[in-house]
Amino acid sequence: MAERKKPGFGRQLAELHRWNAWLVAFLAVSGLLLSWGAARGWLGEGRVWLKQLHIYLGLLIAILLVLYGPLMKRHLKQLRARPRQRGNLTFVLVLLVGWLLSGIVLWQFRHLPPRWANGALLVHDLLTWIGLPYLVYHSVARLRWMRQPEKRAVRVLEESAEPMEKGSAALRVPYPAADPQAWMSRKQFIRWTAGAAIAAAVLPSFLRWTKGTWDSLAPSTTGGGMSDKADPNRMLPAPEPLPDSANVIGGGAEGRFRVYTVTALPRFDSGSWTFAIDGLVDQPGHWNWEAFLQLERTVQVSDFHCVTGWSVYHNTWEGIPLRQLLAAAGVKPEARYVKFYSGDGEYTDTLSLEQAQMEDVMVAVLHDGKPIHRDYGGPVRLIVPKMYAYKSVKWLARIELIEKPHTGFWEQRGYDNDAWV
Numbered sequence: 001m002a003e004r005k006k007p008g009f010g011r012q013l014a015e016l017h018r019w020n021a022w023l024v025a026f027l028a029v030s031g032l033l034l035s036w037g038a039a040r041g042w043l044g045e046g047r048v049w050l051k052q053l054h055i056y057l058g059l060l061i062a063i064l065l066v067l068y069g070p071l072m073k074r075h076l077k078q079l080r081a082r083p084r085q086r087g088n089l090t091f092v093l094v095l096l097v098g099w100l101l102s103g104i105v106l107w108q109f110r111h112l113p114p115r116w117a118n119g120a121l122l123v124h125d126l127l128t129w130i131g132l133p134y135l136v137y138h139s140v141a142r143l144r145w146m147r148q149p150e151k152r153a154v155r156v157l158e159e160s161a162e163p164m165e166k167g168s169a170a171l172r173v174p175y176p177a178a179d180p181q182a183w184m185s186r187k188q189f190i191r192w193t194a195g196a197a198i199a200a201a202v203l204p205s206f207l208r209w210t211k212g213t214w215d216s217l218a219p220s221t222t223g224g225g226m227s228d229k230a231d232p233n234r235m236l237p238a239p240e241p242l243p244d245s246a247n248v249i250g251g252g253a254e255g256r257f258r259v260y261t262v263t264a265l266p267r268f269d270s271g272s273w274t275f276a277i278d279g280l281v282d283q284p285g286h287w288n289w290e291a292f293l294q295l296e297r298t299v300q301v302s303d304f305h306c307v308t309g310w311s312v313y314h315n316t317w318e319g320i321p322l323r324q325l326l327a328a329a330g331v332k333p334e335a336r337y338v339k340f341y342s343g344d345g346e347y348t349d350t351l352s353l354e355q356a357q358m359e360d361v362m363v364a365v366l367h368d369g370k371p372i373h374r375d376y377g378g379p380v381r382l383i384v385p386k387m388y389a390y391k392s393v394k395w396l397a398r399i400e401l402i403e404k405p406h407t408g409f410w411e412q413r414g415y416d417n418d419a420w421v
């Protein structure tokens with residue numbers, strides 16, 4: 001068998017480019033799916049797999065960069081006279097390295113200081129916001145039929161009724177013939193249109209993201225990492241904050257909550273809202289809003305960590321310690337687990353009785369002195385500061401004491417039952 005020839009420089013570059021394009025395309029789609037709230041529910045267990053795949057394929061970028069390393073000098077030299085292409089190359093390299101490094105921090109965040117993950121997430125997101133539209137544009141602008149209009153002309157002519165001989169002069173005329181008088185060539189026109197369409201599609205959500213991120217970096221004056229838009233819940237009367245809560249003894253939350261839900265966002269009204277504790281207890285409890293507000297509350301300051309890498313620091317929460325609710329209900333000896341039901345009708349989670357007795361587990365009603373906004377689980381959410389936030393059931397409506405273990409929503413989809421931070 002003949003020995004295979006080492007591919008030439010140009011071929012090597014082309015191969016790397018092709019692999020890179022496919023990898024980035026896959027990472028873009030999987031990354032968008034992973035970060036898209038609505039997909040969290042229907043991806044189910046697939047989400048955990050998709051995330052693993054996203055990570056491992058993302059690490060392959062490192063291999064491509066290593067393979068590219070030795071070619072880079074010559075490549076740059078080749079592009080000396082083409083500043084646009086050099087600029088493109090530099091930008092893409094910065095993107096890849098940035099995505100890779102921030103991705104590694106997000107992947108290994110459990111072994112790193114928690115604040116790193118917030119920074120990495122910011123970088124990963126920012127690069128995606130800027131880089132992805134650019135790469136989409138880049139790929140559209142380089143589609144073969146746009147780069148070589150004569151190829152397209154062939155197709156058009158072939159389709160036309162009058163068959164033409166291949167290679168005839170007409171075929172070699174770019175289609176449509178470049179008109180020196182036209183203020184913009186067809187190619188330019190398509191590029192501008194594509195660019196404008198991409199910008200129009202991305203810009204509004206990008207601006208929203210920027211504003212949210214900006215707000216989250218500035219220390220809170222408006223009620224911390226939660227949105228200050230009007231609350232769709234109608235809970236009257238509003239809970240009166242205790243002094244520690246009104247004074248926001250934590251100093252205001254730092255960081256921003258991402259709104260997560262596995263259903264459409266529910267909404268609640270004090271007329272119909274209820275809260276219950278039942279199951280293996282001596283004294284089942286059932287409250288409407290007004291009665292619920294009579295329960296004695298306390299204030300705590302704690303951090304909130306999502307297992308996907310973001311955190312919100314020193315939240316001032318006010319609510320009823322779960323321990324206090326359990327004590328009042330009288331837990332029966334056969335009870336072993338505490339099951340939490342969300343008022344969204346879907347989401348549940350559990351703690352062992354022992355975990356549920358931790359002093360900082362709270363049925364929270366206020367955050368930084370304000371009622372908890374609907375988007376963040378209001379009027380009432382659980383918080384379990386020592387565990388990842390998937391234990392912190394939003395729109396908490398019912399607590400049941402049970403004997404047999406129950407597997408919560410995310411635990412059914414691959415998350416650990418014990419979610420210690």
Ligand SMILES: Nc1nc2c(c(=O)[nH]1)N[C@H]1C(S)=C(S)[C@@H](COP(=O)(O)O)O[C@H]1N2
Pocket residue numbers: 257258259260261262305306307342344347375376377389390391392393394395
């Ligand atoms: N009902 C309900 N509770 C939930 C979730 C959810 O999707 N539905 N997501 C959990 C996860 S994974 C996190 S990180 C936090 C997010 O809280 P936030 O949406 O207020 O930021 O809520 C937790 N509680």
Ligand SMILES: [Mo]
Pocket residue numbers: 305306307308389390
């Ligand atoms: Mo989470």
